Amino acid sequence: MAEFSRTTVTAALIYANGPIHIGHLAGCYLPADIYVRFLRLQKKDVIFVSGTDEHGVPITIKAQKEGKTPQEVVDYYYKEIKSSFDQFGISFDIYGRTSDPVHHKISQDFFLKLYEEGKFVEETTMQYFDESANQFLADRYIVGDCPSCKQPGAYGDQCEKCGTTLSPNELVNPKSMLSGASPVLKPTKNWFLPLDQWQPALTEYIHSHPEWKPNVLGQVKSWLQDGLKPRAMTRDLNWGVPIPLLGTEGKVLYVWFDAPIGYVSMTSQLTPDWETYWKAKDSRIVHFIGKDNIVFHCLIFPAMCLAHGGYQLADQVPANEFMNLEGEKISTSRNWAVWLHEYLVDFPGKQDVLRYALTASSPETKDADFTWADFQTKNNSELVAILGNFVNRAFVLIDKNFESKVPVKAEETGLEDELRKALVEIPAKLDAALANYKFRDALVLAMEVARIGNKYLAEAEPWKIIKENPAKAGTVLNYAIQLVAHASIALEPFIPFTAERLRKALGLEDCSWLEIANFDLIPAGKTLQNPGLLFEKIEDDVIQKQIDKLAQSKSSMELAKKEIAPIKETIEFDDFAKMDIRVGQIVEASKMEKSKKLLKLTVDDGIRTRTILSGIAEFFEPEAIVGKKISFLANLAPRKMMGIDSEGMILMAEDADGSLAFMQPSKEVWNGATIR
Template identity: 60%
Template sequence: MLENPQRYTVTAALIYANGPIHIGHLAGCYLPADIYVRYLQGTGRDVAFISGTDEHGVPITIKAKKEGITPQQVVDKYYTQIKDSFEQFGISFDIYSRTSNKVHHETSQQFFTTLYDKGYFDEEVTEQYFDEVANQFLADRYIVGTCPVCANPNAYGDQCERCGTALSPNELIQPHSTLSGSQPVKRQTKNWNLPLDKLQPQIEAYVNSHTEWKTNVFGQCQSWLKEGLRPRAMTRDLDWGISVPLPDAEGKVLYVWFDAPIGYISMTKEWAEQQGRDWELYWKDDKTKLVHFIGKDNIVFHCIIFPAMLMAEGSLILADNVPANEFMNLEGDKISTSRNWAVWLHEYLEELPGKEDVLRYVLTANAPETKDSEFTWKDFQTRNNSELVGIFGNFVNRAVVLTEKFNDGLVPGTCTPDDETQLALDQALKDELAQYPDRIGQAIEQYRFREALTLLMDVARLGNKYFAETEPWKVVKTNPQRAHTILNHALQVAANLAILCEPFLPFTAQKLHDQLGLTTKLDWTNAGRTDLLVEGHQLAPATLLFAKLDDDFIQIQIDKLNKTKEMNNAENMGAPAAAAETTNGTPEALEEAALKTVAPIKDTITYDDFAKLDIRIGTITEAERVPKSDKLLKLRVDDGLGGRQILSGIAKHFTPEELIGKQVTFLANLAPRKMMGHESQGMILMAEDADGALAMLPPSKPVWNGGGVS
């Protein structure tokens, strides 16, 4: 951990420019990054806040093919939409750029050339699938075939979305190209690998020097290292991306996860040139603290692969921390872009104008910092009405309204009370208020944003408690001077709230500055003081910071999601997309709705065929992730016969912790199969919804372990 850094480079994950932003993205990395940066800037720190869109890779080309436009048209469309949404939501990037820019292409090619000249790349000739009709090599996602594990006929070349098994194209049965539908052939091709195995000692030393990292980050890194790193190709045979800068590399581009993190560097260069600064100070000075904000699905790239690239390059700093959040769910289900099961930021901003801070508050209060969390519209309403309106807004409004009523809106003066009880109340308020800036700041600097937000609300609670104890509306009748002193102290608390809420609620912070008549913005260095508003200072007329949300308003949003669910259910039942009449879906979701049908019934079997299947009930006693796989969980199942090990591709649907003690249905007599170096002795049976999300099939009541299913 870097002590006393001179400056900060803070990055937020580069998102694919193939779709809009939703609340899961915000809660995962962008909102916590913004809170962190706003706090640092408020304390006077030198910060470069960098992000942008990732505009290369297969997802872009798939989107382009689906929409019948060029990849460039895809990225142009979504870059603008994403950038505008972030700006309206108050995400305070110093630069939000894109990897299609010339400076990024040049920086990435220069980076590759540096590693190549140093002899870091290993050339390897392999056989890969080639589409002779489309005349191109096929990325894994352009190959579809039958899954060798569950017989899903539409498994991709990198994974089966039905059973979750990680695959390679070579494992698919009867593979075919999604471009032409033809059966691909094998052709030799040369690519350049980064030998992560040779760099493992340095990467291990780096990771092990950061035991302060979040448990999910440090633990995932250790799993990869324990399994042993392997060489990884840094080039691909594609026609969309950054050309490999070698004479014998025609038709090859840089692997998207090679060029994407270099985007942080190229975008810093852009920003520095615009500002007349030296970009190297933010990437080459060991007094600079580099922090990557990401979602948990990007941990390996930011903690192992990108650091390995930086180590090989030799002149650039490594990340001091990589605070990765877990995932946010929506109304009891996983957020899904393909099913349109999401709260889209651009739609929220259109439908709920002026409520940016309400969403910022709710997402921070429910942030998935240590485990997956949940967003519901009822909770959104409750937090708005009970906390923002009832606690924060209520305190500020009372302080301003009472000042208008009892002192014509002018900040009253103070006097030292003779009564010891009153003196103790005033001093307790000042003493406690003085502690909050450091407490909130420490929580933010340790990436505990939920805790920091709770502490912020405690400042408002402190003000309400002081009002309840002092009752200035009563005191003014007998001791106006004392009532004025109480109001002065309350207004000082409100001024502190204007400072302390800015990282979390920037629009509210500005409203509060305006409400208090402050023409100069207060920053964190002023927080904790009780002399921020001088006697005689004129307040602006009282206005409400927040407004209550009624049930009808919230029901509109719930109904919108219910329509989406009905549409998805109709898809799953094989209905044509009459549900596509809804105007709530994204174009791509509606298009998919029109195309999806229920899978046809497989070939008829006899009872004797079924009788060969030994399906039983067991209890999961142990569960852990399989190193180097983001799909597989290794389970120990009590089958009543001493137990067995089963590998299941359900890691994206369940955490190991939530499975312990669960009864499951499993196929007991499936031939053992090795996956990722581990033997699986059976198969867990699951149900699949319209988006491929899985649900367990437990018995309706507890059954003895080993009990059969008939």
């Protein structure tokens, strides 16, 4: 491995349109913080850079909904997000924002250099334009009827009712969300970065890092295999970094163009040496991100850097998988999350407990699950019982028997050689784990110090030997207090608040990584300040309250979801009469090959049997629905799906949770009965 003189650590720029939750923390900020604290303890040259990403369409939509300006929205969330991170001890050297003028300038310079050197491809495409608002519409700004499920309210990129991915010109009856007007197609020019041209260089880059995590390499290689395509680096939008070219009013840089440059621009506000941290060959760049950002950090940003020239490419991109909550995906829109600002209210002063619990089940190799029960166990059985208890034992014994002064080392018990040996191995093992981004393993190793301490006390039994040999007991307690000091250093990256408390209690100022296993760290005779209990038990009712809170937010979200679709446009009786809805009976049902959602049904319509394909496979087993009476639209034009003609459509009622129910007659009715 190459020798590096300094390390530039970035944590993903978080999107400033909402508060942050445990998923964010576990995904990249906690591991990044642990890593940085570790390097600092080793007295390495390291900077830790992150901030908020404040551009892009969702922020403008949120602003419009709330009747604010985009700047007001990002100002609010920047403050809230930064404060949450501060309170959790995420020790950024700088926490910047992409709406900063310095960021605009540096992004524009970056863009201009690529532009002047002909690194972009200009292309004119047809996009929807709102004439009354006088601007082009982003996909999310266009609503219309979904071509697939026919329901109104589909967005230009996706129909949220049926989940179909769309492009704006597929929408039926498109309307601008800005003015409600029907938009018109207009040509617009954008600048594309031809990622395909950089594919060979990117492939070489990726192949030079076989040590990257399998999840990262897997996803990147999959993209390379599919072949990279040119990607637009500019957008028609008013909110963002303006394109620094004449005649481009109303166009900004694509958020994923300017966001990664944010790391650089934020560094420039931290130190005048910023270029060294990004360009010097002996600078190592490490991006901590969640798995959703892999492509941008491993392909697009590197391609930008290659096109620009001069920038170092990332040496590591330790992307974490996702943290689930009580078995379900964390979701902001469904309010299924533990919000940091709420945790701070419910568990004041317990930041380290959450840091510990999240690190201990960090989603390093696969999605992990955060449960409140696990949180309680980690606190009660590990932090309280192992660490807190050991520290308390050491302090109480010294308080009681040695007037709070560190006793001198005298006669040993014979256990000390083994103790030294056990401790000496720990720093090297910790180094190895942390340098390889194995934070879960590292945390276990750091806790090992307290475990060793408990064992040492149990075996040496100072409370017994104090009666006949106080000096020998003093020796044991001297060793014990050294172990407390070692624990405070080894655990600092993980639970910094507790480490700080311990250092104060011990009067320990400078703490270098190398002092772990130094058994003369705390001099004899020093007066100690008992820090009190480091952790307290968390009782069942407290945990239950959190679980109830989640259940409640879930059910209230389900209620909210029952938002009743607006009544469609009035139609004439003749229109209704055109529809031939009938009762039929399912006589056969089977899963469609190669489809997750489709069932192939054979329906007896009274005259003959017909084949109807229905997207209900997720809710019904084929065997279970054979024989059921159903209603169906009988004169719908046949439509070919997956190679088979579907003759009609089964009518289903959709419940608030998305589940489906057949429309059945309330008494036995003959097949072919018409429904009016």
